[in-house]
Amino acid sequence: MNPKYSNMGSELKCEEIPLTFPPQQQYRQPGLEYLMVPRPIYDNPNYIGTGKLKDKVAIISGGDSGIGRAVAVAFAKEGANIVIAYFDEHQDAVETRQVVEKRDRPCLLIPGDLRGKEHCQHVVKKTVDLFGKVDVLINNIGVQFVRDSLMDITDDQLQTTFDINILSFFHMTKASLPYMSAGSSIVNTTSVNAYIGREDLIDYSATKGAIVSYTRALANNVVNQGIRVNAVSPGPIWTPLQPATQPPEIIKTFGTDVPMKRAGQPYELAPVYVLLASDDGSYITGQTIHVNGGMMVTT
Template sequence: MNQHMPAQHQKHQPGDEHEMKPQPDYEPRYRGSDRLKGKVAVISGADSGIGRATAVLFAREGANVAFFYHDEHEDAQETVRLIEAEGAKAYAKSGDIADRKAVFSFVDEVLEKFGQIDILMNNAAEQHYQEEFENIPEEQFVRTYQTNVFGAFHLTQAVLPHLKEGASIIVTTSITAYKGQDVLMDYATTKGALLAMVRALSGSLASKGIRVNGVAPGPIWTPLIPASFPSEQVREFGSNTPLGRPGQPNEVAPCMLFLACEDSSYMTGQVLHPNGGTPVGG
């Protein structure tokens, strides 16, 4: 049965979770089993959505979590509270993920606070609705790449020298990298670039024992959705999937956990597809 969300719209990217109705589901669905005990995870964009759900799940599994976010301070404070409620330590810093100096400074602060980094999740993103390719402003195209691709590039370069054998890098790509999205064309191309990054970087780092994998979510109920689409399209969001509804962030976070922990020790250069049942290939 198709499930519809209430029509709604937010005026800024990447959106605020506390303004959404209904609120996304971030709560882990099961008790932790210390799969990340003693680990430190760095996540971009963990103030809300998939990033928040993953941060809380990582914390439940024993990891301390540091995250970089844009300017959604209320959401970020709630994520810190949720991490600490799981008995883990949290560190959050706001800034522009496209600012290389800010990203490197953040990583230095994480190392000063926690002394190590074991897991990197490149997750921060923005997207903009536009029906005609020729009407995409150059400024928007450039900005989307700066956030989605250059942000992952900067953060990975900053973290990589500090990763040891057994570390894991996870990249949030998208179903749009495989199927396209005719109203998110610039966003889709960035997610294709990130997919290529997973495949290329995994080969480069395999000899060092560092795994690189991706997750390609389908339509997931996060702040990006009301911040991107017209309100009436938000109402139909995800209803055309085989499961007939959008996914929730806590339905994606277990993919991140699987790739972060030793359960996936024989996987690198791969992508998981929590997308509501849509077949993808390539």
């Protein structure tokens, strides 16, 4: 296997992408990246930005860690001003800000619960107060609860899953749209589980399917405004969501059942978000791009 680059804190060290992971479990959602072993790889130092997002203003929900962190770093390399909306993972968020600022880009951190539309409006207001506009919105937060049966899903769990995984996308988009203009872009993070329907993630899969349909409908709704809307569908990616929700025995072999025989790393998705957020994707809207290690899905 070719050597790749890993991140330990803000330092870059060369090593191979891990094929398996030591058993581990966290007991809270959102998970915490700084506790993961090994740490997710959020940056490819061979990726050199070319100004594709120069002076664009990007709000990234869940940008403190995982896929969101990798997107924040890639956007910073492309010249964007970064706003990270996250829940309460303060140590991860501060680390991400430090990495972004090392790329000479500003990074505003806004903690809080995006289930509430008032907080979503607050995030956008603070963004506009500081930067004057919103060019890119990345809707990227999510929770999942592994349950063997539909009968094990409580009303509270069902409401929480939908509030976070899809209703927050509505609230953030509705708050942002008045400050977006022709050329702006919205990218929603869905999941391969929208297509395969994982049997022990029924409510999660339902919300991810809703994101796909939401993306298509919203794209049609705002296309005459010159705003593009797309989605990214990850497969198994090594992010804090995994040890926060999966049992340790699953973590040991996480991702090995896909054709590429390994889990993906967050940095491997980031260029797709750059494509969809920038003028490189100017003729792409209403689409879902799959980054899943070769899993065959019916779209």
